[in-house]
Amino acid sequence: MSEFVTRFAPSPTGYLHLGHACSAFHVWDAARAANGRVLLRIEDIDQTRCRPEYEAAILEDLRWLGLDWDGPVRRQSDHFDDYEATITDLRMRGLVYRCFRTRREIAAAMPAGARPDEWGFTGRPLPASEEEKRLARGEAFAWRLSLAAARDALGPRYEQLGYIDESDGTPRRVAADPAPFGDVVLGRKETPASYHLACCHDDALQGVTHVIRGEDIREMTSVHALLQALMDWPQPVYRFHPLILGPDGKKLSKRAGDRGLRAWRDEGKTPDDLRRMTGLS
Known part of the structure; x- marks a missing residue:
């Protein structure tokens, strides 16, 4: 064992x-x-x-x-270079892009009460010339994982995404569906990693075999299953407890x-x- x-x-x-x-x-x-x-x-x-x-x-x-x-104790702020390297890897593979739309702009197009980072926003990269202009002006941006590109990169594996849930004591495979989250943020201009990226990176690096967390994170686990598949990171078993x-x-x-x-x-x-x-x- x-x-x-x-x-x-x-x-x-x-x-x-x-x-x-x-x-x-x-x-x-x-x-x-x-x-x-x-x-x-x-x-x-x-x-x-x-x-x-x-x-x-x-x-x-x-x-x-x-x-x-x-x-x-592992302090994530001591390892920003590691997360930045992961985004660079994904960028070189055409899986992330810079999104210059502000949270306010995204929120304005959302249903009332929806959260900007969890609504399912999807976008696409700007033309290189436009991106260069915005970067030269110092505009803020987010690194977003392209759901469409990720689906293409994984091919048939995308439809097979899932994870093991043993919350009730009996391991069972749960299908993962990251689509409702859209193009999730993996980092920002001023912050080289989001929760999704840093969490999955560190679980893999530290050899975590079991993740035990609240029911409120259950749905987000589909996003983590996608990241783990794209990066070939080992996937822990999950348990979710009541809040x-x-x-x-x-x-x-x-x-x-x-x-x-x-x-x-x-x-x-x-x-x-x-x-x-x-x-x-």
Whole structure:
């Protein structure tokens, strides 16, 4: 039997809340049951929102929960060159293009409430002369993965895209459909990697065999299956766990200011209390 390797990969854009604790418990419980390893990865590619104090708080909160990790912490901001090299590889193969349309321009053409990066936008490269003019003016752009080019590159393999889901304890193959996401962003002028690219790159590099994450990421896994196929990266097995919802029925969020773990700790709650609050004991 191969070694079980999973990871916990928070972004230091705020303090961990009860939803993060729930996810961490799922990750470490699975690793312990399989006598496996947990890697800790700090996904800090968004340098405008990530803060060192939040990273320090993540380490402190995990230790307070009684959760330790194996090996050194991987900080994504230390590896921008690696992600840039991947985009260069895809670019040389004609699979990515520069998109100069702003989020506002894309949002204006979208149905109300749709998210610009998840609506299914598709485009095409600009003529070289027009692209050169825009670059000379310093205009911002996003590197988008061309869904049409990816489909052509994979040929029959595109229709066979899928991944193994063992959320209910029984491994089953799930068909992947990246089409609803359109030409996803893999990087931007000021940020050399998106979540999709950095996440899949690091899972492959670190030998992650099992990815354990919330139900809200299930649909995006189709995009990751596409990237893994294009880059010939090994594909982990996936498990998706239920989310912790707030009083409004929405998932907890740092942006929404949901209560951080340190606030529960200051109130006198223990890690066992938090496990009970997440429904895991």
